[in-house]
Amino acid sequence: MTSLDNPLDSLPTPSERRIALRVTPAAERALRAGHPWLFEAAIQTQSHAGQPGDLAVIFDRKGRFLAVGLYDPASPIRVRVLQAGRPATIDTAWFRAQIQAADAVRAPLRQTDTTGYRIIHGENDGLPGLVLDRYDDTLVLKLYTPAWIVHLRSLVSALETDLPAQRLVLRLSRAAQAREDSLHGLHDGLILRGPALDGPVLFQENGLRFEADPFHGQKTGFFLDQRENRARVEKLAGGRTVLNAFAYTGGFSLYAARGGARSVTSLDISRPALDATARNFGLNLGHPAVAATRHEQIVGDAFDELARLNAQRRRFDMVILDPPAFAKTEAEAARALGAYVRLTRLGVAVLRPGGVLVQASCSSRVDADAFFQAINRAAAAAGRPLREIERTGHALDHPVRFREGAYLKCLFATAE
The missing domain is CATH 3.40.50.150 (Vaccinia Virus protein VP39)
Incomplete structure (x- = not known):
C-alpha cells in the first residue's frame, strides 16, 4: 500500500465561518439528552450552505447554545456532535483531551498481555464518525464521513503526541469512499505516518498472538x-x-x-x-x-x-x-x-x-x-x-x- 511523505499537506484548512442552525423541539430534547446526531429533517433554519467538515453551531429556540459539531451536507446525519452544553474551541488541544480520556478507559487492557484493542469508539468516545484501533505499533484510523478530512491535520497531530506509534493507516468506509470529491486526494489504505507495510501486522490478545490485515481485513483488520x-x-x-x-x-x-x-x-x-x-x-x-x-x-x-x-x-x-x-x-x-x-x-x-x-x-x-x-x-x-x-x-x-x-x-x- 502507498505511503506519502506528507499526505496531509494538500488538505484545505477548516473554514473559520461557522454555520448557525436552529432545530425542532424534539431535536433540542435529544441533544440535551446527549444524542450525538442531528438529522437533516430536524433543521428548521440554517445561516448558509456549508462544506463537509465545516463546524455547525446549534441553537435552541431562544438562541442559546446547544452543541457544535461536524457538518456534512450529503449525509442524512447532517451534524455529528462534538461538544454539547458548553461552547468549546475545536482544535488540537480539544482533540487531545478526547483522545486522552478515551485512552484512559482502556488502561486495564494494557495489563492483560493485549496490544490489539479499540482506542476510540466513535460517538461513544466523543469523536463521532471515526474509530481508531491499535495493533501493537500500528494504528488504524477509519473514517465514516468525509467531514473529518479537513480536520485530519489537527487530529493526527494530537494522535502523534498522545498515542505515539510506528505507523498510522487510514481506512475509509464504503460510503466515504464513494464521496471522492470530498476526500481531497486521500484514499482507503493510505499510510498517513510511518513506513510502508508489505504484509499483516502482529499483535497480542490476552497472551495469544494474531495477525491482522489493516488494509483488506474486516473492520480495521480484526x-x-x-x-x-x-x-x-x-x-x-x-x-x-x-x-x-x-x-x-x-x-x-x-x-x-x-x-x-x-x-x-x-x-x-x-x-x-x-x-x-x-x-x-x-x-x-x-x-x-x-x-x-x-x-x-x-x-x-x-x-x-x-x-x-x-x-x-x-x-x-x-x-x-x-x-x-x-x-x-x-x-x-x-x-x-x-x-x-x-x-x-x-x-x-x-x-x-x-x-x-x-x-x-x-x-x-x-x-x-x-x-x-x-x-x-x-x-x-x-x-x-x-x-x-x-x-x-x-x-x-x-x-x-x-x-x-x-x-x-x-x-x-x-x-x-
Whole structure:
C-alpha cells in the first residue's frame, strides 16, 4: 500500500465561518439528552450552505447554545456532535483531551498481555464518525464521513503526541469512499505516518498472538469487539469438541484450543480467512494446549455446511455461531431475526445434549431482547430448550453511550 511523505499537506484548512442552525423541539430534547446526531429533517433554519467538515453551531429556540459539531451536507446525519452544553474551541488541544480520556478507559487492557484493542469508539468516545484501533505499533484510523478530512491535520497531530506509534493507516468506509470529491486526494489504505507495510501486522490478545490485515481485513483488520467473549469460550472449552462457524481468522478457535478443547473445527466461506486461521495457530504453537488440539478447517457457506454436518451425523460439544450483520437497516430486522432462528436450529442440530451454544449478533438494528427470545424459541421448537449461562454485550473498549450505539449481543447456553 502507498505511503506519502506528507499526505496531509494538500488538505484545505477548516473554514473559520461557522454555520448557525436552529432545530425542532424534539431535536433540542435529544441533544440535551446527549444524542450525538442531528438529522437533516430536524433543521428548521440554517445561516448558509456549508462544506463537509465545516463546524455547525446549534441553537435552541431562544438562541442559546446547544452543541457544535461536524457538518456534512450529503449525509442524512447532517451534524455529528462534538461538544454539547458548553461552547468549546475545536482544535488540537480539544482533540487531545478526547483522545486522552478515551485512552484512559482502556488502561486495564494494557495489563492483560493485549496490544490489539479499540482506542476510540466513535460517538461513544466523543469523536463521532471515526474509530481508531491499535495493533501493537500500528494504528488504524477509519473514517465514516468525509467531514473529518479537513480536520485530519489537527487530529493526527494530537494522535502523534498522545498515542505515539510506528505507523498510522487510514481506512475509509464504503460510503466515504464513494464521496471522492470530498476526500481531497486521500484514499482507503493510505499510510498517513510511518513506513510502508508489505504484509499483516502482529499483535497480542490476552497472551495469544494474531495477525491482522489493516488494509483488506474486516473492520480495521480484526474483530476486536469479541475479545471478552473469546475469553469466555476459553473457560468453557476444556475437553470439548468445538465447531466455530463464521470463523473468519480463527479468534474463537484459538481461544478454544488454548482452553483445552480436544478438537476445533473452523468453518468459513473464505479460504483466505482460513489460511490466516492456520497462520494464527502456527503463531501460538508455543502454548502446549494449542499444539495438542486437532484443528480441522471447512470452507463453505455456514448454513449449507451446518446442514451437511448434521446429515453426516457429526456432533460437537460446543457450537459457536458468530455471523456477520444480517440487518443493516430497520427494514431488514425482521428478515434478520428469521436468519438467526434458522441458524439456531442448524446449530443445535449438531450440538450434543448438554453441549454449549454460543450465538452472537452484531446487527444494531436487531433488538437484544428480540434476539435472545428468538434464539430460545427456536431451540425449544427444535426440541433442544436452552439453559442460559450468560448474556453479554460490549467490552470496555467498545462503550455504548447512546441507544443506536449498541449492536453486539451474545448468548452462552447449554442445550438439553
